Amino acid sequence: MTRPILEVDALERRFDVSAPWLNRVLERKPRRTLRAVDGVDFDIMPGQTLALVGESGCGKSTIAKLVTGLHAPSGGKIRFNGDPEKMQMIFQDPFASLNPRWRVGRIVAEPLRTLHPETPDAQVTARVEELLRTVGLSGADAAKFPHEFSGGQRQRISIARALAGEPEFLVCDEPTSALDVSVQAQVLNLMKKLQREMGLTYLFISHDLSVVRHMADVIAVMYLGRIVEIQPTGDLFANPLHPYTRMLLDTIPDLESPKRDRAPMGGEVPSPVSPPSGCSFHPRCPLAFDRCKRERPQREVHVHDRRVACFAAAEDRQESAHV
Template identity: 85%
Template sequence: MSIRSNAILEVDALERRFDVSAPWLNRMIERKPIQTLRAVDGIDFVIQRGQTLALVGESGCGKSTVAKLVTGLHAPSGGKIRFHGDRDRLQMIFQDPFASLNPRWRVGRIIAEPLRTLKPDTPDDIVSARVDELLETVGLAAADRVKFPHEFSGGQRQRISIARALAGEPEFLVCDEPTSALDVSVQAQVLNLMKKLQKEMELTYLFISHDLSVVRHMADVIAVMYLGRIVEIQPTADLFANPLHPYTQLLLETIPDLEAPKRDRSPMGGEVPSPVSPPKGCTFHPRCPIAFDRCKVERPERKVEVHNRRVACFAAETKLEGPSDV
């Protein structure tokens, strides 16, 4: 994995396993083995300062587990996470603004909490002024500080979540599906706000989403996950122009095209295999339209980046040798 001096986050061979076995007595009576779910199965990526790296993939592929590993909510089962910055300046924006805000607290207290926790000696008047400033920064009014979360729309609640994250003066934000619970019309407003804040505050984002049309707007680099593994990493423009992995190609075909709404699209075949008992070889081969015998018995290994591109696919590896303007 290529490492650059400006990296703020390096993830190397990261794993997270969960014991999903039946209770001990049931296993003894029914003679069932211990079952382990590999939610994250040896992934690598690097995020540069000021960059947005997006993790995309279907539900259950391990994206949110990566977010919890990076923020320390889960401990890794293997591999390393190197954060080149102040851990207190790493914050998270959660997926559901309806569930991530305390309904019994007024908005002012919600936003002030990170500041009071990280800098407990800050005078009350400075905390109060900072809360007002943050509310206005995210497009709300200072007077909103006295309201409760239920008095706001979904988009406004997510703006409150962003203000709360900014209260800790972050340099790195983990954004776990921050717009998936919002109406499409509101999504664009929140995404534009996040891009504006990134530019003004020199923020770095790990942006997690299942929606490629969203990450196309947000990300500099896209990492595609499937069943706990990263199958492809490319700069955003390159990935949309020349997707290397068959899974990425199938994901791109699901994006609606306003210019050709009735275009022929190949449906993604089959169901996602169980992460408890994944297929041998390449885990995507049961659904892959170009799989061959080697794919069924040998797993593509993590590949060193070439021209800022990486793919875990035997059929696509030769494409990496092509030129790049990155």
């Protein structure tokens, strides 16, 4: 049996968001902790794409930073069964993630020079040109500065830079959210092609379920720092198990069958500093009952094979039965 390339177990990350010490003393305010990631586990198999999807503040980007080592976990384990040098990251904003004072050639060569400082200059130049062509730019673009490129082209440069280290594993944090749809399509197609050709594994973070459906093999839906549901993509769309997933699927505008007269679900994501007791989704959940307010549901083997953390799903309660 193949081993997962990434194993994440009971991962936690807390941030101290307390007021400054003096204010705490004078105004008698307690310390406050934000649990950005609160007991998350998942595995990714080599060559696959796992997507983390959820609304802002659900902790998906924090996981990207934990996996790449930009944050240290407060608890739990991350095991990467590969060469740590073979992990790279693509960020959301192609305007902020490229040094505006460096030429594209230097930007793309940076991982190469850091990981293999002994590489002769001529070889680096040749490799950079090859990488630029791989992502659909021309070798001559190496001499230009980032500001000479459009958003989509810049994201291609980010991808070329990530590929320079010959990675096995790419963490992509909202790689197309800042792009127009026609440009997004170009970048998504490129990422799929590269995955096919190079056998890359992606941890793909997005708030957009239609993008995720197109890219991912497995989707993990997050809500307030926890995975509420994790399923292979086809199963998630055919049979969403968690009420929050159903709500998300219900609210996305759908081009093919616009829900022009739907009644949108009320409520908003609560503050992660003071999450609701029990299941943090219970105040918005149409299926919530007493137990949901008291206890926190876990993903369990006997409930849909650890695919969902929900008491209602465990008891197979239906929305239609609920008045």
